[in-house]
Amino acid sequence: MLALRDLEASGRAAVIGGHAPSAARREAFAARWGAKVFAEQAALLAAPGLDLVLVLAPPGAHLPVAQECIAAGKHLIVEKPLELTVARGEALVALAEAAGVRCGVCLQHRFRPASLRLKEAMLAGALGQPLSASASIRWWRDDAYFAQPGRGSMARDGGGVLLTQAIHTLDLLLHLMGPVRDAAGFALTSPLRAIDTEDVVAAALRFENGAIGVLDATSVARPGFAERIEIAGTRSSAVLTAQRLELHGIDGGAPAVFGDDGAGGGGADPMAFDHGPHRALITEMLDAIENGRAPSCSARSALPVQRLIEAVLADAGRRG
Template sequence: MRKIRIAMVGAGLAATPHALALNELREEVEVVAVVGRSPKRVERFASAHGFPVGASVDAILNDATIDAMLVLTPPNTHLELVEQAAAMRKHVMLEKPLDVSMSRATRIVDICRTAECKLGVVFQNRFRPAAQRLAEVKASGALGSIACAGLDLRWWRPQSYYDEPGRGTYARDGGGVLLTQAIHSLDILLWLAGDVSSVAAATATTALHTMESEDFASASLTFASGAVGHLLATTAAFPGFPERIELIGDKGTATLEGGHLRVFFRDGSIDEFRDPSSSGFGAKPMDFSHAAHRALLKDFFDAVRDDRAPSVSGDDALRVQRLIERVTADAGKRL
């Protein structure tokens, strides 16, 4: 089996689980370069994981032996990097969100489609065992017709988190809790419950944080299927709690709380599954297993090798970002 040759662009907070996963996939993939804005950080990161340091993004782009780029830079840098990668016919695995706005995000997807480059997006939570089990339960029809679906995400981030340069700003991140934290769980919600047809929303920055964008969002949702639901997301809920996704059908109700799945059937029986790995997202952003990242990356490399679409595509990421934009737009109308 031919190894996929990749380069990592970015060596910040999000890069560590990818590095751990890539080293476990070394029979299938070779990391040939790591580049980033901070040479010292890149040196430390590359040394810690046994990766070579690259000369520059331009050197990566001009290396015809590199198949793909793993882009882990801030959201506002994504479009330009993807444009350059696609021009050189390199596939891209892109950290969420696609970019800071729907217009830039849509351009990313269109550019990759036109260039016939694979575009994967880091929505690794789909590959967590409990989420996979819930998807199987839903697909089997065991819940029946879904009438209600909801997401409750009550996490905590201290002020020091938002004091980092650019964190929670519209210019760099594109928004706050919705686009940075809740986006993962919203991807799961749409994956399971389908598209949303209408929203009635409110967003705010609570008194617990000083930041430019929102640390609180709520919305009533109506799905294209006719189901109704809700969204609540905040990073102002000390000390931080596991996120909860709920599907209510005419045959049963499923709740996914962190890695704990419970299915309550109308006959009184309960099916339960617990993923021992922590979600990490209640209060500690990086306290989670990298197993889901490994599964996500393996799927992407298989897609490159087999010339198929990745399981999590650019269109999937656009769907989530479109919902977030609708929530923030509707909330703005109500201010």
């Protein structure tokens, strides 16, 4: 992770070591980081100077890995999604909170500068009362992406385009708009790849604040396009395209523009994105640990997006 490289270079953090069940992965980690590797997770957790653990395992392993970290009193950042299901995510949150351990989730879109600016504007009432909101995630993932064993399977990933790709933009939508009260969805699995999870989804949403909206998410849109959130309120509208924000006022003049057209990872290369928001997320967690408070991107704050995903897919399943 380039974000960790930056934090090491600045003296803000140091990589103590790593653990993976696979010997090959342990060797790759040692070669990349020049840090000690541990054949057993318990040995890593006992290493001197370890305060924060990054849990990068497949989703279904997050809860058991987190249990061991929490029992050892270590704070943690869990890669998205929090877990395979809402129930398992809730169990993880309960364990961390009962132990007083800080637990965050890697939903870094909240930390993009344009996202922060839009959140600030909405809190200040710049858009007025939100009336309509939409999220469009029209990405592309190629054959090489799905060649990884288990990729796109329920057994490994627990879900398709919603839980694995669109979750970042959906989380940001809820971070801006608040939770969803009702959802009606449609989902299908395309014939483009041999997977058993959804890769095309559409849904209608009604938020608890009274606004309504739509969701359009897919990983079959070649060559992949920047994800987009649009919000219309009683005073103005906002268009957030990846890392570029446009705020349109009631006077109809030129919009105020923040950010740039930087890549968002929507194309064939899922790693083609700015690592700055990752750095900001980890830094905010370090600040939270030092100041004895919960991180803003806490595990509990990641539950609403998983509840929405389950609700959309459950409704889609009922429709057949």
